[in-house]
Amino acid sequence: MTFARRLTIVALALITILMGLAVLAPATRAVMPSDGVPQDAAMGTQSPAALSVSDVSLMQAHVALEAAYEKAKSMSLAMDVAIVDAGGNLKAFIRMDGAWLGSIDIAIKKARTARYFDMPTGEIGKLSQPGGPLYNIEHSNGGLITFPGGLPIKNAEGQIIGAVGVSGSTVENDHTVAQAAVDALAK
Amino acid sequence: MTFARRLTIVALALITILMGLAVLAPATRAVMPSDGVPQDAAMGTQSPAALSVSDVSLMQAHVALEAAYEKAKSMSLAMDVAIVDAGGNLKAFIRMDGAWLGSIDIAIKKARTARYFDMPTGEIGKLSQPGGPLYNIEHSNGGLITFPGGLPIKNAEGQIIGAVGVSGSTVENDHTVAQAAVDALAK
Amino acid sequence: MTFARRLTIVALALITILMGLAVLAPATRAVMPSDGVPQDAAMGTQSPAALSVSDVSLMQAHVALEAAYEKAKSMSLAMDVAIVDAGGNLKAFIRMDGAWLGSIDIAIKKARTARYFDMPTGEIGKLSQPGGPLYNIEHSNGGLITFPGGLPIKNAEGQIIGAVGVSGSTVENDHTVAQAAVDALAK
């Protein structure tokens, strides 16, 4: 671990603690407008704190796409690979030559689904089967894809900063290629 | 300014500088996979840095909604008010008793439009008129609303952390109520 | 105008009058339920009565959201919570910090589904399984969510005035938090 990285972690830890305090202070306040509820006297003088979020950068997306691309090539596969950011919005995308056209939308939806629920898409698919607790969840959010190939992307500190979605082969291969993208940013 | 706040700012500044360095290092690298381009030797040992983003908290959304609600009441108006986060996703929403049903979607779309382009919705509307440079931009993003009533929300440091959208009266009144929400978080 | 045509018009007029009488006679009278509302004898001389609907107010929505928020916090969960009114239209919404992005749409759809059929979403889900009487009902209404977490909201008199939808954890936890919102308005 470099010195710069240590410093960053220390700084992040400090912020986390400080923000934690800021959030705790008004914690008993109401979450919605409430006529006649007396306002905390200290409230008018300072706004509550914003959240501090870590978001995938284009350079990280590039590294993740490159890792997925190399993995797919080594398996002689042609894949569609999508990266979404912490807000679920498309950050970067490639379709390898000869990859399925139908996988464009699936790769993007897999990435979005993985970020929307912060888990591998295949885990959701296990729960969305007939008789399962999340049956037909795919009808939400303009269409989800819940079979394997979508994975949250974490930074080296373990924070979720986006997600990757891969489509173009079997779901096992899709998952393997997505994992390569994730691994490239976890170190 | 409290001591805690000063500390936060110092820590944020540190992080910004460190991240700036991290981003500069690989700046000349390609943004997409590039077969046979020699990889920077230092590349394999460390991932590029994530972006550090400030995002609206529920407590901030609450303060903004409350300010909009009080402003609307003082003007004897019934409004729909939506708050979206830094990623353009809905964070909080209220429809005042008697407010237009059609304003639910408009308030949400105004908030989203303001965050999507980081400017007041009315500014976009000036450019999207017939003959204007952004004519019919409303057809993008699943439908935009480009008349006044949507405003970016900034924290006290001036960073955009989300947006507010207000609908339920004239566009002038919508804008005035949205401004009250923004002002509540700018101090 | 031919004689045949005149006859048709006379016959149609007769039918219209007869049907009017048929409607006035109480037994075959109402096309829609009017539980226990006494019929005015002089009904023909004045406009028919409108329905009297009880609808969730913003203040009630606030109380319901607050109850859901406190319940979720006590369970260390981050939830998306939506309230719809008697018309199935969004009344209020909150997304707790860190709650799933994909649960925004699901919470709203759960609330809407519960009000659309005036029953807990999980009850519909039992009927929408393969082979069940409502198989794939999720395709209607722009997408329904039929697993637990959506509940009708009743006032103290037991009338349905809207619905709540909760998403962000297991369906059991979603249901528990939704129940807390319902309970807060039932007393």
Place this chain on the structure above:
Amino acid sequence: MTFARRLTIVALALITILMGLAVLAPATRAVMPSDGVPQDAAMGTQSPAALSVSDVSLMQAHVALEAAYEKAKSMSLAMDVAIVDAGGNLKAFIRMDGAWLGSIDIAIKKARTARYFDMPTGEIGKLSQPGGPLYNIEHSNGGLITFPGGLPIKNAEGQIIGAVGVSGSTVENDHTVAQAAVDALAK
């Protein structure tokens, strides 16, 4: 009118005449154009020839994105850049750090629009104004964007192989960055 412009017009006229002749020759025969391909007398015994299409490769998309990225950086702009293939399907996409979220969809729609009609998006926009021959064409194809920033991509031989769409600044800047992507593949 400049001499160069005159020459262009003369050349265009010539091409039009030649193509007219080519089309007229087999006019009574084919239901679809088959430019210059010699017809086999024993046609029934062998399949008709397929079209030979030139399509943007991922490596070309990479070169185009890189050129757009470098151009945007040199202008201190943060852009969304999309490449679609000859079939109008997404091939590659990048969103630079800090670029507008609303420009994701616009960049993709600009690229698609440019390929759908094989002309710069701004040219279509001139025709889609109120009173114009293509008024409200933006309602077709799931939403078109008809202001500048989308350009067909041609290979060195001048064949259209896809298109680029750029969004994130003024339409003039969007166009300039898109042109850089096109130029990178024209040489």
